[in-house]
Amino acid sequence: MAKKVGFIQGNEAAAYGALYAGCRFFAGYPITPSTEVAEVMSIELPKIGGKFIQMEDEIGAISAVVGASLTGAKSLTATSGPGLSLKQEIIGYACITEVPCVIINVMRGGPSTGMPTGPSQSDIMCARWGTHGDHAAITLVPASVQEIFEETVRAFNLAEKYRMPVFIMPDEIVGHMRERIEFPEPGELPVIDRTIPSVPPEQYKPYDITFGDVPPLAAFGSGYKFHVTGLNKMQDGFPTTKAAVVQAEEERQLRKVEANRSDIMKWEEYLVDDADVVIVACGSTSRSARFAVNEARKEGLKAGLFRLITFWPFPEERLLDISRKVKAFITPEMSLGQCNGVVKGCIEGNAPVHGIYHVDGEPVNPGEILARIREAC
Amino acid sequence: MAFDYDKYIRPGKLPHIWCPGCGHGIVMKGLIRAIDALGLKKEQTCIVSGIGCASRLPGYMDCCTLHTAHGRAAAFATGIKMARPEMTVICVGGDGDGVAIGGNHFIHACRRNIDITYVMMNNHIYGMTGGQFSPATPTGAKASTTPYGNPDPPFDIAKLAIGSGASFVARGTAFHAIQIDKLIVEAVRHKGFSVVEILDDCPTTYGRRNRFKSVVEMMNHLKEISVPIKAAAKMSPEQLQGKVITGVLYKEDKPEYCEQYQKVIERAQSGAK
Numbered sequence: 191m192a193k194k195v196g197f198i199q200g201n202e203a204a205a206y207g208a209l210y211a212g213c214r215f216f217a218g219y220p221i222t223p224s225t226e227v228a229e230v231m232s233i234e235l236p237k238i239g240g241k242f243i244q245m246e247d248e249i250g251a252i253s254a255v256v257g258a259s260l261t262g263a264k265s266l267t268a269t270s271g272p273g274l275s276l277k278q279e280i281i282g283y284a285c286i287t288e289v290p291c292v293i294i295n296v297m298r299g300g301p302s303t304g305m306p307t308g309p310s311q312s313d314i315m316c317a318r319w320g321t322h323g324d325h326a327a328i329t330l331v332p333a334s335v336q337e338i339f340e341e342t343v344r345a346f347n348l349a350e351k352y353r354m355p356v357f358i359m360p361d362e363i364v365g366h367m368r369e370r371i372e373f374p375e376p377g378e379l380p381v382i383d384r385t386i387p388s389v390p391p392e393q394y395k396p397y398d399i400t401f402g403d404v405p406p407l408a409a410f411g412s413g414y415k416f417h418v419t420g421l422n423k424m425q426d427g428f429p430t431t432k433a434a435v436v437q438a439e440e441e442r443q444l445r446k447v448e449a450n451r452s453d454i455m456k457w458e459e460y461l462v463d464d465a466d467v468v469i470v471a472c473g474s475t476s477r478s479a480r481f482a483v484n485e486a487r488k489e490g491l492k493a494g495l496f497r498l499i500t501f502w503p504f505p506e507e508r509l510l511d512i513s514r515k516v517k518a519f520i521t522p523e524m525s526l527g528q529c530n531g532v533v534k535g536c537i538e539g540n541a542p543v544h545g546i547y548h549v550d551g552e553p554v555n556p557g558e559i560l561a562r563i564r565e566a567c
Numbered sequence: 568m569a570f571d572y573d574k575y576i577r578p579g580k581l582p583h584i585w586c587p588g589c590g591h592g593i594v595m596k597g598l599i600r601a602i603d604a605l606g607l608k609k610e611q612t613c614i615v616s617g618i619g620c621a622s623r624l625p626g627y628m629d630c631c632t633l634h635t636a637h638g639r640a641a642a643f644a645t646g647i648k649m650a651r652p653e654m655t656v657i658c659v660g661g662d663g664d665g666v667a668i669g670g671n672h673f674i675h676a677c678r679r680n681i682d683i684t685y686v687m688m689n690n691h692i693y694g695m696t697g698g699q700f701s702p703a704t705p706t707g708a709k710a711s712t713t714p715y716g717n718p719d720p721p722f723d724i725a726k727l728a729i730g731s732g733a734s735f736v737a738r739g740t741a742f743h744a745i746q747i748d749k750l751i752v753e754a755v756r757h758k759g760f761s762v763v764e765i766l767d768d769c770p771t772t773y774g775r776r777n778r779f780k781s782v783v784e785m786m787n788h789l790k791e792i793s794v795p796i797k798a799a800a801k802m803s804p805e806q807l808q809g810k811v812i813t814g815v816l817y818k819e820d821k822p823e824y825c826e827q828y829q830k831v832i833e834r835a836q837s838g839a840k
Contacts, residue, residue, distance in 0.1 A: 215650050236835035241649045241828065246675035250642035253635065253672070257615075257646025260633065261654075265646070283636050391610070410631040411651040415610050417577075417626055419634035428580065428626060 205230035207342030217254035227268035262409030282321030308551030309362035312525035363474035465494030482559035506536035513537035588782030590741030597747025638669025677731035698772025734759035
């Protein structure tokens with residue numbers, strides 16, 4: 191049977207991806223350019239008995255999401271730049287309490303109100319380090335409508351599997367563009383649910399490391415009583431200031447991602463093997479880059495594209511490998527060098543990393559990238 | 568036979584952090600008696616707080632307990648109640664947590680009339696951080712950040728709740744201990760957002776800066792200023808000057824939020840709009 195197809199917007203695809211992943215709770219606050227996610231969820235969730243709530247502000251939205259997730263519901267919020275700044279407090283809370291949730295952040299120009307309808311990729315560092323304190327981060331950066339759907343499903347899977355907040359961050363162009371999508375059939379993409387406790391309620395501890403680095407999470411209302419706090423905590427969930435416990439718990443929370451990088455990281459290499467110049471790009475910028483690479487190849491220039499699909503954790507090891515055999519990297523991005531700095535940070539100076547930076551609300555066009563490839567080759 | 572509080576307190580989690588003379592423990596005992604009187608199942612009862620001395624209460628309670636971030640209790644509780652309407656959800660916390668940093672969540676929870684009970688312990692001060700003035704600190708009072716007297720006018724928390732749409736609003740005091748559980752019982756039984764403000768004392772950071780010589784004096788002050796609502800009805804505005812009215816101040820039957828959302832689900836599933 192032919193697959194169901196559609197011609198939909200990236201933001202709509204994110205919402206349908208969330209529903210495919212089993213999302214049953216959405217709390218949000220209106221903000222351009224992400225509002226379509228909320229609108230689709232407000233239509234679709236009640237049809238399947240799920241819950242949609244428009245909260246009084248961005249902090250309230252992520253708070254309600256974490257609360258709902260603690261009852262076992264897969265939960266989502268969607269926002270953009272200023273909203274992401276506001277949500278950071280509770281994103282940190284979800285990190286330390288290890289509550290799965292997904293945050294869709296459609297990237298617009300910043301800082302502050304910036305350019306609400308202009309595209310950007312300048313929230314990359316905010317997704318990594320926006321909330322205070324040490325914490326792990328997973329951030330996915332899809333480049334097409336189809337990929338938004340699939341990566342949103344994966345975002346839920348990673349959130350559930352590793353008990354943590356996960357960001358999915360299309361830039362505004364990807365969020366608002368319309369493309370053909372083939373909707374995966376039920377069962378076609380894996381859908382992962384959090385591990386629930388196998389022990390009876392009286393033995394349950396919400397951070398019981400005898401079950402590994404990702405302890406099972408019971409749901410409030412399912413017969414298990416437990417305590418959750420944003421304070422540094424012990425295995426039983428109660429606060430502690432014991433140095434050894436706090437250190438070990440914080441390290442475990444980082445290890446959930448660090449020890450599973452290969453499971454989480456995803457990228458695409460296009461004509462990289464023999465390339466002299468490798469473009470590192472994500473989102474809509476990677477589409478311009480692919481076009482530029484094809485044009486360069488027609489001119490006999492050996493250009494390749496390293497397209498990030500997961501931005502955090504960053505594929506440092508692979509880029510270090512590549513850096514040993516290329517003349518240069520180019521990082522076209524809609525920010526003033528956030529991606530560039532990360533690439534430089536992992537290649538040990540093996541090659542120059544040229545930047546093409548736009549924060550003017552304009553996409554990086556293929557011509558600019560091609561011109562830079564010619565210079566670098 | 569004496570009431571068995573231990574049944575509701577987590578083993579090994581006492582002593583609590585509260586100072587000698589603090590009223591929060593009196594409120595917690597009232598809450599425990601209320602939960603017992605209501606016959607609530609501990610695993611179906613969720614107690615949610617923000618940050619501050621009063622917000623440490625959930626950690627001592629043998630229920631589903633959530634100690635959230637500063638001011639966010641009502642928003643977290645909204646998510647819990649929406650996702651699991653069958654649970655009894657009770658927010659606890661202080662005045663600064665509830666109506667300063669959490670003011671927006673509080674008034675909107677009132678407006679939605681979601682079936683959550685909010686027990687707000689109003690000791691007129693930020694105690695945990697050492698006694699800074701809160702939006703409930705009386706004008707003129709001394710706090711660590713109002714060394715010359717508080718220039719701010721305070722919120723009337725109960726009036727704020729009524730004005731914001733809460734359908735049940737009551738006020739008690741830590742002095743009137745045996746009234747606390749009765750107010751909480753009625754609040755939890757009420758379908759809709761219910762607020763129980765308990766006037767409380769902080770001898771450590773408020774009392775000593777404001778010429779209260781002892782905890783007893785602070786407790787007596789709570790007794791002296793409070794007037795039950797029935798008695799207040801017979802008093803003139805002059806007689807009520809400086810007094811605080813206690814009891815059930817407001818009660819209204821109106822649509823509850825989760826029930827309203829259930830109608831949304833029914834409309835969506837029937838294909839109507």
